Amino acid sequence: MYDYLIVGAGLFGSVFAHEATKKGKKCLVIDKRDHVGGNVYCENVDGINVHKYGAHIFHTNDKDIWDYVNQFAEFNNYVNSPVSISKGKLYNLPFNMNTFYQLWGTKTPEEAKTIIESQIKEFGYKNPKNLEEQALSLIGKDVYETLIKEYTEKQWGKKATELPAFIIKRLPVRYTFNNNYFNDAYQGIPIGGYNKIIDGLLKGIDIKTNVDFFKEKDTLSSLAKKIVFTGKIDEFYNYEYGNLEYRSLRFENTKLETENYQGNAVVNYNDSNVPYTRIIEHKHFEFGKQKHTVITKEFSEQWTTEKEAYYPINNDENQKKYQEYKALSLQESDVIFGGRLAEYKYYDMHQIIASALQKTKKEFNESV
Ligand code: FDA
Numbered sequence: 001m002y003d004y005l006i007v008g009a010g011l012f013g014s015v016f017a018h019e020a021t022k023k024g025k026k027c028l029v030i031d032k033r034d035h036v037g038g039n040v041y042c043e044n045v046d047g048i049n050v051h052k053y054g055a056h057i058f059h060t061n062d063k064d065i066w067d068y069v070n071q072f073a074e075f076n077n078y079v080n081s082p083v084s085i086s087k088g089k090l091y092n093l094p095f096n097m098n099t100f101y102q103l104w105g106t107k108t109p110e111e112a113k114t115i116i117e118s119q120i121k122e123f124g125y126k127n128p129k130n131l132e133e134q135a136l137s138l139i140g141k142d143v144y145e146t147l148i149k150e151y152t153e154k155q156w157g158k159k160a161t162e163l164p165a166f167i168i169k170r171l172p173v174r175y176t177f178n179n180n181y182f183n184d185a186y187q188g189i190p191i192g193g194y195n196k197i198i199d200g201l202l203k204g205i206d207i208k209t210n211v212d213f214f215k216e217k218d219t220l221s222s223l224a225k226k227i228v229f230t231g232k233i234d235e236f237y238n239y240e241y242g243n244l245e246y247r248s249l250r251f252e253n254t255k256l257e258t259e260n261y262q263g264n265a266v267v268n269y270n271d272s273n274v275p276y277t278r279i280i281e282h283k284h285f286e287f288g289k290q291k292h293t294v295i296t297k298e299f300s301e302q303w304t305t306e307k308e309a310y311y312p313i314n315n316d317e318n319q320k321k322y323q324e325y326k327a328l329s330l331q332e333s334d335v336i337f338g339g340r341l342a343e344y345k346y347y348d349m350h351q352i353i354a355s356a357l358q359k360t361k362k363e364f365n366e367s368v
Contacts, residue, residue, distance in 0.1 A: 002028045002206075002223050007213045008230030010038020011349055012339030014201040015356035016228050023364055027205050028223060032212040036202060038230075040349065042193040045255060048283050048294045049193035053308070054249060055266060055280045056194060059182040060350035066186040068353060072200030075188030078285055081179040082266035082278075086146045093268065094181055095143055096174035103142055109175035116140050116173065131163035138171045150272040155300045156247065164315065189285045230339035232309065233325045241324045244344050246309035250299040252276075261293050275299060312344050336363065 003025035006013045014036070017027045035041050039053040057080045060066055069075075082093045092098035100112035119140025128134035131152065135144045148171075149160050156163055172183075180187075190197055213220055213231060221227060229236060234244045265284035269276060276297040283293050303309060312318065322344040329337045338359050340347050347355065 001225065002026045004028070004226050004228055005030065005220055005224035006228040006230070007031075007220075008038060008339060008341075009033075009036035009198070009202065009207065009209070010230055010339060011040055011198075011352045012356045013038070013228060013230045014198050015353055016336075016338065016360055017205050018201040019357065019360040020363075021205055028208065029202060029205055030208045030211040030213060030220065032210065032231075034210050036207060036209065037195055037198040040194040040198070042195050044193070045253070045294050046292060047290055048288055048292075049195075049286060050253060050282050050294050050296065051194075051280065051285070052251070054251070054298065054310070055285075056349065057182070057187065057189065057285070058349055059184040059187040061184045061186070062350060062354065063186070065350045065353050068357070069190070069197060073190035073192055073196040075186075076191050076286060078189045078265075078287075079187060080181040080266065081264070082181060082268055083264055084147055084151070084268040084270050086150075086270040091147060092179045093147075094172055094174065094179075095139070095147070096179060097177040098179060099143070099147075103146060112175060116143070128165045130161045130165055131167050132160035134165035134168050135160070135171065138168065139173065143171075147270055151268060151270045151277060153272060154275075154277050157300065157302055191286070193286075225334070227335045229335055229337050230342055232341045233329060233337060233344060234321070236335075236337075236342075237325055237328055240328075241321045243305065244318050244321055244325075245313040246303040247311040247313060248301045248303035248307040249310050250301050252297040252299070253294060254297075255292060255294050257292050259291055259293065261295050309341065312340075312346060318344070 004017070004020055004027045006017050006027055006029040009029050009031040013029055017029050020027050029036070040056050041052050042049040043052045057078065058069065058075065084091045084093050089102065091102050097109065097112060100106045104112070104115055106112040106115065116139065119142060120137060123141045124137035125133040128137050132149070135148050152163070153160055214235065232244070234241070262279060262281050265281055266278060268278045276299045278298050280296045280298065281293055282296070283290060301307065329335070336359060337343065338356060339352060
């Protein structure tokens with residue numbers, strides 16, 4: 001008899017399994033995919049780690065979480081500095097002094113600030129009612145129209161005027177020449193890929209892949225005293241209150257016999273006439289020196305139940321449904337819900353690790 005059946009071998013399930021095993025508990029980890037790692041899984045294509053479910057850059061301000069992941073893999077000093085192509089011109093991201101120079105030729109923070117503030121005054125709204133009004137109120141017309149509008153419309157498949165304002169809560173603006181996308185103290189890519197971290201977490205633990213919990217629910221549940229469930233909470237309750245909605249992605253991978261396709265790991269494509277939102281060139285995450293390269297075009301797509309669920313659509317309707325599912329989950333004594341799908345929430349990797357560590361702590365304080 002196992003102490004825990006862990007449904008989902010993503011970061012949440014793997015951290016929980018690792019910590020529970022350290023406490024002497026016996027775990028069985030299952031996943032419906034043919035591999036462990038969940039969305040951080042990397043596929044090795046001729047020596048290049050391809051981020052199969054989208055580009056993953058580890059970043060955190062939390063020293064404890066940084067030390068935690070460094071137990072399993074060393075990290076390189078990759079710094080995410082994406083660029084964006086708009087109407088044939090390249091711009092640095094996030095919005096900083098380089099971007100403003102490329103847009104207006106401004107050379108000092110004072111000059112850039114004057115333009116942004118005057119555009120906010122002219123085009124902004126006191127009570128923004130949609131994403132467009134919100135963005136105009138936060139950053140003004142030029143940055144919005146050059147680097148936000150069409151990209152965001154592709155991402156969500158809707159006009160910016162039809163999207164809710166809350167999607168953009170703030171738009172970080174930097175008046176320094178700093179292209180480092182994240183503000184965090186620690187950042188990098190695990191040397192050898194994310195699989196190394198997952199393999200380290202799951203070392204010595206029983207694993208079964210290609211196993212869908214819902215296809216053998218009773219048999220699997222009978223194997224353990226408790227279940228840790230990291231799949232979709234609405235599926236767990238048989239969609240009793242309806243589907244929780246997501247935005248999906250499609251990835252088109254191409255191996256090219258060229259050493260360096262775009263000179264950067266992440267290049268965004270802002271224009272609406274380009275169907276994908278960005279191209280990832282994976283070798284640059286690890287400073288690869290191969291003679292070939294692998295690129296991924298990322299397309300944003302409408303989600304249907306057969307597709308991978310990527311980004312929760314956090315509108316009132318879905319939140320209401322989620323709260324109903326959550327209320328059901330709180331009545332369970334032998335099922336622990338955690339991770340992005342069970343909590344219907346976008347989490348970065350460092351946040352999911354923190355959340356899994358917290359849940360394990362809670363579990364063991366209570367039961368030990
Ligand atoms: P995850 O989805 O990884 O794992 C859940 C697992 O459960 C899956 O393997 C699934 O197959 C399995 N499962 C579900 N139902 C099941 C069932 N019925 N039976 C068996 N198994 C089942 N974060 C960051 O810090 N930096 C970044 O750059 C990025 N980039 C990024 C890009 C994109 C496109 C996305 C969507 C997300 C990111 N993230 C990120 C976030 C990161 O992916 C996320 O924090 C973790 O992968 C979440 O781990 P979980 O374990 O919660 O879910």
